[in-house]
Amino acid sequence: xxxAMALAKRILxxxxxxxxxxxxxxxxxxxxxxxxxxxxxxxxFKPTVAAVGLPDQMVQALENNATVVQVxxxxxxxxxxxxxxxxxxxxxxxxxxxLQVTVEGSNATHNxxxxxxxxxxxxxxxxxxxxxxxxxxxxxxxxxxxxxxxSDWGSFDFFGPIFIGVFVFMFVFITSGMSLVTERTGGTMExxxxxxxxxxxxxxxxCIGFGVAAAIQSVLVLAASILxxxxxNEGQTWLVVVITFSMALVSMxxxxxxxxxxxxxxxxxxxxxxxxxxxxxxxxxxDLSTAPRWMQILSQCFPIxxxxxxxxxxxxxxxxxxxxxxxxxxxxxxxxxLFGLATMSFARRQTR
Amino acid sequence: MCAAYGKTEVLHxxxxxxPPGRITGLVGPSGxxxxxxxxxxxxxxxxxxxxxTVLGEPAPPRRVKDNVGxxxxxxxxxxxxxxxxxxxxxxxxxxxxxxxxxxxxxxxxKQVSLPQQGGKVVAEYSGGMQRRLSxxxxxxxxxxxxxxxxxxxxxxxxxxxxxxxxxxxLADDGATFLVTTHVMDEAANCDTVVLIHDGxxxxxxxxxxxxxxxxTANLEAAFLQFEAAQTGTKEDGNA
Numbered sequence: 001x002x003x004a005m006a007l008a009k010r011i012l013x014x015x016x017x018x019x020x021x022x023x024x025x026x027x028x029x030x031x032x033x034x035x036x037x038x039x040x041x042x043x044x045f046k047p048t049v050a051a052v053g054l055p056d057q058m059v060q061a062l063e064n065n066a067t068v069v070q071v072x073x074x075x076x077x078x079x080x081x082x083x084x085x086x087x088x089x090x091x092x093x094x095x096x097x098x099l100q101v102t103v104e105g106s107n108a109t110h111n112x113x114x115x116x117x118x119x120x121x122x123x124x125x126x127x128x129x130x131x132x133x134x135x136x137x138x139x140x141x142x143x144x145x146x147x148x149x150x151s152d153w154g155s156f157d158f159f160g161p162i163f164i165g166v167f168v169f170m171f172v173f174i175t176s177g178m179s180l181v182t183e184r185t186g187g188t189m190e191x192x193x194x195x196x197x198x199x200x201x202x203x204x205x206x207c208i209g210f211g212v213a214a215a216i217q218s219v220l221v222l223a224a225s226i227l228x229x230x231x232x233n234e235g236q237t238w239l240v241v242v243i244t245f246s247m248a249l250v251s252m253x254x255x256x257x258x259x260x261x262x263x264x265x266x267x268x269x270x271x272x273x274x275x276x277x278x279x280x281x282x283x284x285x286x287d288l289s290t291a292p293r294w295m296q297i298l299s300q301c302f303p304i305x306x307x308x309x310x311x312x313x314x315x316x317x318x319x320x321x322x323x324x325x326x327x328x329x330x331x332x333x334x335x336x337x338l339f340g341l342a343t344m345s346f347a348r349r350q351t352r
Numbered sequence: 353m354c355a356a357y358g359k360t361e362v363l364h365x366x367x368x369x370x371p372p373g374r375i376t377g378l379v380g381p382s383g384x385x386x387x388x389x390x391x392x393x394x395x396x397x398x399x400x401x402x403x404x405t406v407l408g409e410p411a412p413p414r415r416v417k418d419n420v421g422x423x424x425x426x427x428x429x430x431x432x433x434x435x436x437x438x439x440x441x442x443x444x445x446x447x448x449x450x451x452x453x454x455x456x457x458x459x460x461x462k463q464v465s466l467p468q469q470g471g472k473v474v475a476e477y478s479g480g481m482q483r484r485l486s487x488x489x490x491x492x493x494x495x496x497x498x499x500x501x502x503x504x505x506x507x508x509x510x511x512x513x514x515x516x517x518x519x520x521x522l523a524d525d526g527a528t529f530l531v532t533t534h535v536m537d538e539a540a541n542c543d544t545v546v547l548i549h550d551g552x553x554x555x556x557x558x559x560x561x562x563x564x565x566x567x568t569a570n571l572e573a574a575f576l577q578f579e580a581a582q583t584g585t586k587e588d589g590n591a
Binding site for chain 1: 394418424427428430433441442447473
């Protein structure tokens, strides 16, 4: 075990001599999350709609949810002409009793917002036409309450916990994978392999050294996310730290294993893209409820999915340990398996 | 024994014995198997056939690793750590305590004529200084067998002479050396010279004997003589 501790100490010394990497490990994830919080946290989009010959009442109703540009009948009323300069998202024209809506169509958010604005305007006009609800269905008011969170939560609040896990995973993977490749190309790996250190001690040393670094990184990234970026956190903070740290360990072990396959830094990047991008895509950022069955099963085969699940449980639903124990257990199972595989790959190299 | 990388056999029928307390020089052109041979001895590579015995233990020498000091051909140092941190890391891997290292480090630095560099990281060392620090790492844990792959490459003559004096001193104290080189002048400092060519042993013996047997004036000429003889027999065999 002294061997492993010596290795861990060396890794931490290397971090100490390289403040730029240390800064990157904390600043980069926080910076990217701050960008995301602005992108996803921005208020809802208000479409611009061109009204062609609409009654005043209809224009007023539309103005609640859209910016309305009146087009007088003298100028062109061809929707295709109006939409060409792309400052207008939809053209609404009254054709007899039918409302003709032409949507620009190349931007999903703009499309949805324009159609919603027209539908809401129609609904409010119908309501206004039937005051008291004598002929139509009885008027009901809707009162929405949230079991978890509130109506203030934007998309970012739902994705935030996943991103914390993903970024910690990604940055630990890059630094550990690179560190080992440097060790190989610099020849120090050869020295390690002929020294009395055993394969499992080598892997353990790496895990302890990078584990300490990852623990510090997790705490700092979480502190910045919750305190500066105002992440919602319904649950216990220590549980969040434990989950993030566990994900960092899995990433570390995966990095060690990858370094056995990669011979250059460039290959580390290639393998990282191959191993991380699909994992991130199916980790829960996109809702997989309607995806094919095999895709749902596949998503369960990756450690990031379970880590992200546990983070969502704690941060959004306030789950306690019992609620996320299974997911956390699976993350640790991944760690144990990857640790074993990494040890085997080093043992094989030692007796080559 | 024989050794191979994948399907390419690099060493053929090498039969070699290192006398204890002696310096054995492996001499031969680059790419003819010197590094492969030392890799097998320290356990970085496994022999394809045959046996290698290191300090009474079959290679890879797992149980006697503590007693082997290896200096690879590349610097093999952590460039982002200081010289002292490098030494302490490798010392700890060989089970040395902090107290032992505090005592040994000034000694080895003196042996490789490297002044204390304080907080300077290895990346800021000159090539020759890195080479000497790499040697210091190999010497630190007082191994009984020292396997040094091209230890004097890139060193100026004064340091080279000083290092050979250190090797001789340590050999007199009982250490066994296996040193590779492609500089014939240096080979003259060894007790036994093994001439390697194309993965085979051309000839071996003391430098004086080799020169005398070949009937030439110096080792370099002797090597060329042996090489020509070897190529000659090969062509005869083909014809």
